[in-house]
Amino acid sequence: MLHSALTPRPLTKAALVISPRAGYLLAFAGALLVGAWGAKSGLLSLGLLLLGMTFVSLAFLVRFIALRHERMRVQFFRTIESFVENDSAPSFTTDADGQLTFRNNAARERFDNAEGDTLASVLGDLFASPAAVLSRLQNKAQVTGSAREDVVLRRGHMRLSVHQIGGGGFLWRL
Incomplete structure (x- = not known):
C-alpha cells in the first residue's frame, strides 16, 4: 500500500493543479463581492455575495489541501531520511x-x-x-x-x- 503523500487522491490532485492559481479564484471572488456591494437589487446582491464567498472558500480550501499534501510529503521524506541516517x-x-x-x-x-x-x-x-x-x-x-x-x-x-x-x-x- 502506497503512502498518501505519494499517491494523492483525485481531490488532492485537483487541488495541486489549481493551487498555484488560487489567486485568480480570489480575484474573481473579489470582483463578485464588489458587484454584490454595488448591485441595486437585493436578490442580485445576495446571489453575487453568496457566489463570491463560495469562490473565497474554494480558494482557501484548495490552498489548504495543497499545503497539507506538501507537509505530508515532507514528513514522509524526513521519515525515510531518519530511517537510513545511521x-x-x-x-x-x-x-x-x-x-x-x-x-x-x-x-x-x-x-x-x-x-x-x-x-x-x-x-x-x-x-x-x-x-x-x-x-x-x-x-x-x-x-x-x-x-x-x-x-x-x-x-x-x-x-x-x-x-x-x-x-x-x-x-x-x-
Whole structure:
C-alpha cells in the first residue's frame, strides 16, 4: 500500500493543479463581492455575495489541501531520511533530476570531499560513466519501483541500488 503523500487522491490532485492559481479564484471572488456591494437589487446582491464567498472558500480550501499534501510529503521524506541516517551503507536521496536532497552519515564520511550537488558528480571518481549507470537504474526504478546493478570499480565491485520514493524522489544505496 502506497503512502498518501505519494499517491494523492483525485481531490488532492485537483487541488495541486489549481493551487498555484488560487489567486485568480480570489480575484474573481473579489470582483463578485464588489458587484454584490454595488448591485441595486437585493436578490442580485445576495446571489453575487453568496457566489463570491463560495469562490473565497474554494480558494482557501484548495490552498489548504495543497499545503497539507506538501507537509505530508515532507514528513514522509524526513521519515525515510531518519530511517537510513545511521545505516552503514552510504545512502542518498535525490529528486528526479539527480539533485541530492539528503546524504546519510556513511555517505558524508565516505564522500566528504566529493564536490557537486548531483549524485553523478559525487560518484564521478568511483567508476566510469556514472551518469549513464544512474540514468539507466533510475529509468528502471520508475517502471518497476526499484533497480540494482553490480558496478565494476577500479578495485573490486559494488552493488548500487535505487528505490523510487514518490513521484519524483529516489533512495540510492551503495
